[in-house]
Amino acid sequence: MEPVHSSMTDETIDAFHRGAFHLVQPVGRGHRAGMDAMLLAALVVDDRPVRIADLGAGAGAAGLAVAARLPKASVVLVERSPDMAAFARKSLALPQNAEIAERAEVIEADVTLTGRPRVATGLADDSFHHVIMNPPFNDPGDRKTPDVLKAEAHAMTNDLFESWIRTAGAITIPGGQLSLIARPQSIADIIAACGRRFGGIEITAIHPRAGENATRILVTAIKGSRARLQLRAPLLMHDRPDAHAFAPFVDDLNNGRIGYRRLR
């Protein structure tokens, strides 16, 4: 991410994937996309002309990253906040994103909608090959964020994963893939929410460095699969104790040069 400040405004245009796409984001408020969104995007490895839903897309970082890396994919960015959805639309309107924008659209809708109201927004049953999500979180122990936009992005309800993964289960085709990035603390909620909707769960812990606790988990699962959960080899963000640079594999994921393929 290389921010380019638009002077006189409260937004930036940030380059991702070394310039393959750009994102218009608010400054000093709202959730700003970074590594999490890029790692999430890496979980979609599919060369077919697939339809992908990015639930809670924010300014669209993860969804556009998938579209940038997979030239046959089309992406629907689903975002509840009118403010953030507006940023996503601005991103699609950037001349730098012209090619990607032909394969992307924004739906302003609450991810937790069910039944007819959900279908009415454009999220039909069994209609996406992939669903990706980087659900908001908020630690009760953390200081309260003074910013409403950011608070909304980080607000965590007890049944967030249940309601988000319920929607994912409804709109994914049988055999389609759910991909998400979350905190390790959410691992049980995620597995419980997958329930009988998604199986073949594969979890990869992300540790900043060797010997340190995980800070994120990458999770993929297949709709209708009965395969057993697998806890995969972890990823280290930094593979040498004193290095500030990312490990080469993580850097490749972050810059869209490769995807992170499921085991099966």
Add this chain to the structure above:
Amino acid sequence: MEPVHSSMTDETIDAFHRGAFHLVQPVGRGHRAGMDAMLLAALVVDDRPVRIADLGAGAGAAGLAVAARLPKASVVLVERSPDMAAFARKSLALPQNAEIAERAEVIEADVTLTGRPRVATGLADDSFHHVIMNPPFNDPGDRKTPDVLKAEAHAMTNDLFESWIRTAGAITIPGGQLSLIARPQSIADIIAACGRRFGGIEITAIHPRAGENATRILVTAIKGSRARLQLRAPLLMHDRPDAHAFAPFVDDLNNGRIGYRRLR
């Protein structure tokens, strides 16, 4: 483990911790103790004169390993199977185990007992500093085992962790520690069963080698803690691709030379 076959019998006497204690075990039937029990035992790091309950102790491997490493600890081996409990008593009667046997006893009881019946067996409320368990498991996909004793040891019911951790929650003192080893597939059941009973959950994945999926998880938690779950740096059984020997740290854990300490 260096098995010494008692000829003319259907049992062996196996040395653990390089001879620090011995175990009488059935041959060709029942669950035979090994690395899992030794890693479980390593999770108890406490130099005080603590009371420890080993739930579903089998022949007593994990509980006796803790007693062998911690000279002030006393251990209660809880085992439902009269057959396996008899092996545990035989182990305590071995002259090689004389010192440890003074600090160990066997209770023949079902771990899932509740209330008065549970207390009547000797498992009183709030009476153990540590509870350890290596619960039986059985993959629905695995071939059926022809052996009743082994089937019993490996039988997995849906709510096994709920009922076992419920008992652990009852008999552990406030602030006391639960320690267990399990398959990665059980991670969500374990966290759910800890519920509000145990917090400060620390999970360590064990991978056979770098790049391979985890085959076991080590879990500790503290009764009444509200601390957040942590996913710790994983352990590799073998730290070089072509090495059959255990990684030095794992070998030290396996042989009782060191414990595996919680982060907090």
